Amino acid sequence: MTWPQMLSHLQEIDLELERIAARQKEITIEIQDNTELENTRKILKQRQEEATQARQAQETLEFENERTGSKLKQADTKLYSGQVHNAREVADLHAKVNSLKHRREQLEEQLLDAMIEREAVDEQVQEAQQQFTTAEEAWQERQTTLQEEQEQLKTRSRTLTEERTALTPQLPPHITNSYEYLRKRMEGGIVVAHLKNQVCSVCGLETRLAIQQKVRNQEETYCDGCGCLLIK
Ligand SMILES: [Zn+2]
Numbered sequence: 083m084t085w086p087q088m089l090s091h092l093q094e095i096d097l098e099l100e101r102i103a104a105r106q107k108e109i110t111i112e113i114q115d116n117t118e119l120e121n122t123r124k125i126l127k128q129r130q131e132e133a134t135q136a137r138q139a140q141e142t143l144e145f146e147n148e149r150t151g152s153k154l155k156q157a158d159t160k161l162y163s164g165q166v167h168n169a170r171e172v173a174d175l176h177a178k179v180n181s182l183k184h185r186r187e188q189l190e191e192q193l194l195d196a197m198i199e200r201e202a203v204d205e206q207v208q209e210a211q212q213q214f215t216t217a218e219e220a221w222q223e224r225q226t227t228l229q230e231e232q233e234q235l236k237t238r239s240r241t242l243t244e245e246r247t248a249l250t251p252q253l254p255p256h257i258t259n260s261y262e263y264l265r266k267r268m269e270g271g272i273v274v275a276h277l278k279n280q281v282c283s284v285c286g287l288e289t290r291l292a293i294q295q296k297v298r299n300q301e302e303t304y305c306d307g308c309g310c311l312l313i314k
Pocket of ligand 1: 306
């Protein structure tokens with residue numbers, strides 16, 4: 083292999099290593115991002131709290147209703163026991179029974195509303211639970227896929243690095259130095275251009291005859307347009 087061929091190959095390796103590094107960065111960010119899962123978790127927690135409140139509201143009303151029921155029973159029993167003779171007391175008992183009946187009617191209505199509300203909230207909990215489970219499964223699956231991709235990238239990166247280590251010493255040192263210098267200055271990317279029909283493959287500039295001659299002779303030379311190292 084001539085040094086321009088090796089240099090071209092070195093650049094291919096470096097460009098692929100760059101793409102791998104960029105992808106690894108993306109994966110790291112995506113693996114840490116669980117916003118969607120956390121959102122569904124938050125919604126589920128909120129719905130569960132609402133369900134607890136709805137159940138407590140229903141229980142409070144049930145308790146109150148039961149208590150009112152037994153008070154009513156007591157008052158009713160007393161009223162018809164035949165033990166109360168005092169007209170004033172009888173009238174008071176009647177009033178009490180009526181008031182308790184009215185209270186119980188109110189409570190039963192409220193209780194019905196509370197039960198309807200609770201059922202609705204329970205349904206919302208189930209829905210939120212389903213959404214959370216779906217999100218969790220999707221997240222888990224995505225994590226596995228990303229971890230697998232990361233492993234593949236790591237392996238590929240190792241192979242490329244080994245290849246690079248073996249290739250670099252075969253190039254003329256001044257070419258390697260120039261190449262590394264350019265890559266550092268350009269912060270990566272393409273620094274080696276091919277000359278095709280006298281035109282630079284990177285910037286499209288038609289090169290001077292002297293440069294074309296140098297490229298043909300495999301001498302170190304650069305494009306006047308983009309500053310890339312030129313090879314055939
Ligand atoms: Zn150029």
